[in-house]
Amino acid sequence: MKENIKPCSRPRVGLYSAGLKAYWAQFPGMRERLEKYGKFVEEKMTDCGGEVHNFGMVEDADTGLRAGAFFAERHVDIVFCHNATYVTSDSVLSVHQVCPAPVVILNLQPAPQLNYAKTTTGEWLAQCAGCSVPELTNALHRAGIRHHVVNGLLGLAENPAEAITDEVSAHRPEARRAWEEIAQYIGAARVKRALRGARFGYLGNNYSGMLDLYSDFTMVQAQTGLHVDILEMCDLDQVLAQVTQEEKAEKHRQVQAMFQISGDSDADPLARKPTEAQMDWSCLVAAAQEKLVRANGLDALAYYYHGAAGNAYERLQSGFIVGHSLLTARGVPCAGEGDLKTAVAMKICDVLGVGGSFCEIVIIDYENGTILVGHDGPFHIAISDGKPILRGMGLYHGKRGSGVSVEAKVRSGPVTLLGCTQTHDGRLKFIISEGEAVNGPIMQIGNTQTPVRFSRTPDAYMDAWFAEAPTHHFALSVGHNGALFAKTADLLQIPYVVL
Numbered sequence: 001m002k003e004n005i006k007p008c009s010r011p012r013v014g015l016y017s018a019g020l021k022a023y024w025a026q027f028p029g030m031r032e033r034l035e036k037y038g039k040f041v042e043e044k045m046t047d048c049g050g051e052v053h054n055f056g057m058v059e060d061a062d063t064g065l066r067a068g069a070f071f072a073e074r075h076v077d078i079v080f081c082h083n084a085t086y087v088t089s090d091s092v093l094s095v096h097q098v099c100p101a102p103v104v105i106l107n108l109q110p111a112p113q114l115n116y117a118k119t120t121t122g123e124w125l126a127q128c129a130g131c132s133v134p135e136l137t138n139a140l141h142r143a144g145i146r147h148h149v150v151n152g153l154l155g156l157a158e159n160p161a162e163a164i165t166d167e168v169s170a171h172r173p174e175a176r177r178a179w180e181e182i183a184q185y186i187g188a189a190r191v192k193r194a195l196r197g198a199r200f201g202y203l204g205n206n207y208s209g210m211l212d213l214y215s216d217f218t219m220v221q222a223q224t225g226l227h228v229d230i231l232e233m234c235d236l237d238q239v240l241a242q243v244t245q246e247e248k249a250e251k252h253r254q255v256q257a258m259f260q261i262s263g264d265s266d267a268d269p270l271a272r273k274p275t276e277a278q279m280d281w282s283c284l285v286a287a288a289q290e291k292l293v294r295a296n297g298l299d300a301l302a303y304y305y306h307g308a309a310g311n312a313y314e315r316l317q318s319g320f321i322v323g324h325s326l327l328t329a330r331g332v333p334c335a336g337e338g339d340l341k342t343a344v345a346m347k348i349c350d351v352l353g354v355g356g357s358f359c360e361i362v363i364i365d366y367e368n369g370t371i372l373v374g375h376d377g378p379f380h381i382a383i384s385d386g387k388p389i390l391r392g393m394g395l396y397h398g399k400r401g402s403g404v405s406v407e408a409k410v411r412s413g414p415v416t417l418l419g420c421t422q423t424h425d426g427r428l429k430f431i432i433s434e435g436e437a438v439n440g441p442i443m444q445i446g447n448t449q450t451p452v453r454f455s456r457t458p459d460a461y462m463d464a465w466f467a468e469a470p471t472h473h474f475a476l477s478v479g480h481n482g483a484l485f486a487k488t489a490d491l492l493q494i495p496y497v498v499l
Helices: 022-026 030-047 061-073 089-098 121-127 133-142 173-195 217-224 233-240 245-258 276-296 312-317 320-329 340-351 458-466 482-492
Strands: 012-018 051-058 078-083 103-109 147-153 199-204 227-231 300-304 355-365 370-374 389-393 403-407 413-422 428-437 450-453 474-478 496-498
Touching: 012 030, 012 061, 012 089, 012 173, 022 030, 022 121, 030 051, 030 078, 030 103, 030 121, 030 173, 051 061, 051 089, 061 089, 078 089, 078 133, 078 173, 089 133, 103 133, 103 173, 133 147, 147 173, 173 340, 173 482, 199 233, 199 276, 199 340, 217 227, 217 340, 217 428, 227 276, 233 276, 233 312, 245 276, 245 320, 276 320, 276 403, 300 320, 300 340, 320 355, 320 403, 340 355, 340 413, 340 428, 340 474, 355 450, 370 458, 413 450, 413 482, 428 458, 428 482, 482 496
Parallel strands: 012 051, 012 078, 078 103, 103 147, 199 227, 199 300, 428 496
Antiparallel strands: 355 370, 355 474, 370 450, 389 403, 413 428, 413 474, 428 450
């Protein structure tokens, strides 16, 4: 794969350490020691993908106000309070009354256990990260400031020279779990930054009658920060005329490298080996689709066209699936049938590096206890089980026209479904569920299909899923990402449910 067409920015992460100013004169060297811990946290957060803005030590209400201004000026996406020792809550509250970014308090104790026989008062205070956390959460709660706490060990790989006890804890589960949580919050902040001001193209219209897909563009922008750019088929047709032979040839090279070209299906007479003319047209349209994306600076696309039989735009849309799969693989997720909400779910998955393929229920396999999920396109090639297959389709079921479609399945292993639906009161809602993609049989009909097994039976799972009033499409990601998606929803202040 080439690089993404429009790479995402790194999230801006605010960080400060918190301690009590009165301690510095009482215990010489403590402040410097705690600042070293803070520097370690900064380096680890940078390794997690954050652009870290470290204010340093907040030690009273005055430095808290300065820290809040520091973070606000830098437009950070999230602020971590490294609670290094006891600190009065007025110091911390001051930060977050100035800067409105989401708050995460880090209760990361340096040593797994004190050397009780040798521990001084100063040594205890350098280790007591959790002492003031209840006070901080109480103050933030009473001020109406949403916040989270990560508890665990600091995760040092080497023992500091000034340590009285063994502070090496990088190998311990308490440190690994804490840093996994921190990385998830940084990933969620990456999504928040990626959506804020992102341009989602809306080409054509919804599939008529699919009421669950319909969305208010203003509502989506208000709740996610993304902008919807309404496009017409004539916009695509205009750039189609500008495609060069070399650009079309480059798409042919990409298709040959990334797809397997099918023969005729043994089962379905509609699924045939793509003709040279079909392949050439799909590559021409794919080149035009990339031009359209670049010209409009798009981060994602929802699309569908249904026109009169035999018109030029109908022929144009017959070549959509290959190009939209190529775009999806390069950081511009494309959702069919005009499903803007699922485009949001796909973009979230893509920003987090876990795929995000356009899916719906295909069929239930009661013998194997699986639900097959997929669609007639597009497909996220980066999470494919081997090379996806291109099939020529005699018709697109339920739609006008014919063309080339993608047949593939997501590789076996843990997967997570992320659905984005809309409630009766006009709020977006995420539906999150983890399962296991298994290597079962699929149909040879030019559709993507992945057998997924959940912890409950198919019927029990669907009972719970359908009760949440989902949109019938969703994004399929690789890995168990429930906690990651939940943190993302929380930072976006979008309600969610985990099945």
